[in-house]
Amino acid sequence: MAYRHQFIADELRAQISTGRIKAGDRLPSESQLASRYTVSVPTLRNALAVLQGEGLIEKVHGLGNFVRQPLPRITYIGGSRTADAHAALAAGLHVSVRTARLKARGILTDLMQVPAGAALIEYRYLSLEDESPHSLSRVYVPGDTAQDDGYEAVEPSEGDSLVSRIAPNPPLAEVREKISARLPTNEEAMTLRISTALAVLSIERVVVDADGRVVEGALLVLPGDRADAVFTTHHPMSEERRAEG
Template identity: 30%
Template sequence: MVDRTSGVPAFRQVAADLREKIVSGRFAPGAKLPSEHDLVGTYGVSRPTIREAVDVLRGEGLVTSEHGRGVFVRPPASIQRVARSRLSRDARERNRGAFLADAAAGGFAPSTSVKIGFEPADARVAGHLAIDEGTEVTVRDRVMRADGLVIQLAVSRLPRELTRGTAIEDADTGPGGTYARLEEAGRTIGSFAEHVGARMPTPAEATQLQLAGGVPVITVTRVAYDVEGTPLEMNDMVLAADRYELSYEWPAG
């Protein structure tokens, strides 16, 4: 029952009580919450108020609801990813690229689909690639799947002059992927930079990544530089935050 004199809104009291039961384990991961009808009786509030409380928990990513079945405590899940070793030349020689290398390490069945295009660079792209705005760039728009589940979206952009006549403009870039083709063309990769952020997904991303409510996306913009520090490629990745953890290592000093 809710306390009408506390000043705390009823739906927040209900949400707090349900949250406590979830984090304390009284409602175990995967367990079904009482039906909205039952909760109306338990807390003595109307159904819209119960729904508002459940909405709060869904927004926090604690529960998912399934039409006709019930509301369930969301079980956790995570995949590890290691950055430093991930892009080594050794790994590229044995695989088709970074994502497939990850897949081999993680033991899941990978697949990708690619869409190739060309467009003028906007201000952000021009800044990362150190080119003039409007310069033509090659765009590789990829969807990556693990065991059939879409797990990562990636849009790779390179100055068109670096890709003309190479397999980078084909759907299949061949063994070692884009970076191997760049090195064959005489552009040795010297270093990488990754810029990491997080935000809530757009509706399109939520659909593609099959995200439940309350799951943010991690955004990673990776820039590959040659040995002189000239940017060769930028890659905007969008990852489901409940399925990825990024790891970086570096020496001190």
């Protein structure tokens, strides 16, 4: 027999899919829904967490639970030396950018292969549709890479890496990417307005120059209900096969 919260989730999901509850509508309060289904508030919240994990509703702190608008897909294009470190964005999304100078600590020392305390510049990209967040990217470059007094003005653009814009024509040699699925941190969930029960696609991206120095590192967080990662490998044809062609 299905758990009570699963039954409630099925009921609400059916109402959303049939249009009885429309995109943008606010659900009744949690206490009202709990009373309607004769369950405790914690059980009701478990049901809502299921729908949040499926991307059907979102909880806006202080306002309640809302049915989400259909979400544009985000596609991360992997394996390229020239693709932006943040996700390639679907039409209709825009990106806000914040920058900060900081010292390498914790995971950043491993990501950038620098000692603790080394100067870094962080570029924080948040993609949005209107005011709804879609992905979070934090891109790091060594503090001596960016041009003096010009780093605040860097803006993202498709097909052009961050490093190539702040340090023209860098002799790049390698791009390394590590992808994993995990639950978001509380800060990530709040920033992206997602449930802490919704899995995210976590990508660590490192760009290395010809001298073996890390010139760009990125930590990307893409919610699992709207993100794809695409990798294409081109294999060179052998001389024999080219001759046969």
